[in-house]
Amino acid sequence: MKDKIRVTVWNENIHERGEGAWADVIRNHYPHGIHNALKEELASPDLEIRAVALDDPEQGLPQDVLENTDTLVWWGHCGHHLVEDSLVDRIQKRVLEGMGLVVLHSGHYSKIFRRMLGTHCSLRWREVGEKERVWVVDKDHPIAQGVPDSFVIPHTEMYGEPFGIPGEAHVVFMSWYEGGNVFRSGVTFRRGQGKIFYFSPGHETFPIYRQPEVVKVIGNAVRWAAQELPNARTVCWDKDPALEPVTSENPMDAVDTSSLHAKA
Ligand code: ZN
Numbered sequence: 001m002k003d004k005i006r007v008t009v010w011n012e013n014i015h016e017r018g019e020g021a022w023a024d025v026i027r028n029h030y031p032h033g034i035h036n037a038l039k040e041e042l043a044s045p046d047l048e049i050r051a052v053a054l055d056d057p058e059q060g061l062p063q064d065v066l067e068n069t070d071t072l073v074w075w076g077h078c079g080h081h082l083v084e085d086s087l088v089d090r091i092q093k094r095v096l097e098g099m100g101l102v103v104l105h106s107g108h109y110s111k112i113f114r115r116m117l118g119t120h121c122s123l124r125w126r127e128v129g130e131k132e133r134v135w136v137v138d139k140d141h142p143i144a145q146g147v148p149d150s151f152v153i154p155h156t157e158m159y160g161e162p163f164g165i166p167g168e169a170h171v172v173f174m175s176w177y178e179g180g181n182v183f184r185s186g187v188t189f190r191r192g193q194g195k196i197f198y199f200s201p202g203h204e205t206f207p208i209y210r211q212p213e214v215v216k217v218i219g220n221a222v223r224w225a226a227q228e229l230p231n232a233r234t235v236c237w238d239k240d241p242a243l244e245p246v247t248s249e250n251p252m253d254a255v256d257t258s259s260l261h262a263k264a
Contacts, residue, residue, distance in 0.1 A: 004048040005226045008069040010060055011035035012079035013053035015204050022205060029207040034075050041215045042222065054079055059087050066090055070226035071100035073218070074107045075202065081111075088112050096192030100225025102218065105202030108159075113198065116191050117166055123183070124160035127203070130178035132156040134185055134201065134213070141172045143186065143197060143220040151213040157203035159183050165198075173217070175200065186217065195225040 015026050016033045030037040035051035042049055050069075052060030054076075066072075072091065076083070088111045095101050095116060103113045108121045132153040136144045160181030166189070173186030185200040199217060201208050208214055239261075 004046055005223060006068055006070045007042065007047050007049045007073065007222045007226075008061070008065060008071075009035045009038045009042075009049060009051045009073040010075070011038075011051070011053050012076040012082070013055065014079045015077065026204050029210065030204075034202075034204065034209060037209050038073060038075075038218065041209060042219050044219065047219075047222065054082060059084060061087060061091070063090065066094050066099070069094070069099055071102060071222040073102045073104065073222060074110055074112060075104045076110045077106035077204070080109055083111050085111070088115055092116060095194035095196065098193035098227035100222065100227065101194060101196045102221045102225055103196070103198045104218070105157075105159075105200055105204075108163075108198060108200070116194075116196055117189065119166055120164040122164045123162070124158070124181060126158040126160075126179060126181075128158070128179070129155045129206070130158060132158070132178075132185075132201065133176045135174045135176065136172070137174050137186075138170070138172045141170075141188075142224045143172050143188070143217060145220055147213060147216055147220070153201055153206075153208055153211060153214070155206045156201060156208065157206075159185070159200045165189075172197075173199070193227065195227075197221040197225055 011034045013033045013035060015023065016030060033053065035053055039049045039051040054060060091112050092115050101116065103110065107113055108123060114121050133150055134153065135150045136147055138144060158177045158179055158181055160177065160183050163184055165187060169184060169187040169189060171184050171187055175183045175185035183200060187198050189196040199221065201214050
């Protein structure tokens with residue numbers, strides 16, 4: 001077993017470099033970007049955390065970084081379209097092989113989240129600085145451990161149902177908003193060997209990633225999503241020799257079908 005869980009926090013890091021009063025507000029919460037703030041907040045002896053951004057070489061995720069990541073955390077908003085499809089391909093492959101994926105807030109519209117889930121992932125939203133109460137739905141889930149039965153985020157962006165995710169979503173957290181909406185705010189999925197968690201809190205103009213309950217959830221999630229079988233590589237397309245004798249007569253015996261299976 002590895003000594004530490006290797007976490008890579010990816011952030012598009014665009015709003016943080018914006019101009020105007022709203023950008024100053026964001027920089028006040030996150031002077032070095034959301035990715036570095038999460039790195040600071042999640043710091044723990046059992047985690048080896050790296051913070052990367054869209055404008056780093058190879059969009060922050062060269063292959064050796066992906067290969068050495070147990071859980072990838074994703075924050076994006078206005079730059080989803082800038083993420084190269086070839087990077088999405090490489091992340092998807094790693095998730096199917098067992099890398100954990102924790103998608104935060106507006107990452108619900110990221111290419112990688114929609115790729116992994118296969119649905120449109122749209123939702124209702126409203127930005128009026130209202131209160132959100134997050135409820136634990138599955139108290140026994142590892143991501144809910146040490147999290148109060150409910151907690152309040154004083155000011156948030158509302159994300160509301162209907163949320164366009166697959167019906168198989170396992171709901172760990174559910175949110176209620178001051179304006180009356182509800183939302184499946186913490187949901188898990190499995191894709192291949194990979195575990196995926198989506199958590200909606202984290203609108204950039206409020207210091208939500210400085211709130212201990214939120215940090216607790218994300219910290220639990222990166223540990224839960226990390227592959228427990230570090231060497232698992234079960235994406236397997238090998239030709240299989242039959243274990244038992246096949247006695248049926250093959251109607252295709254007289255025809256050579258080997259080129260049907262040739263790689264294009
Ligand atoms: Zn937002």
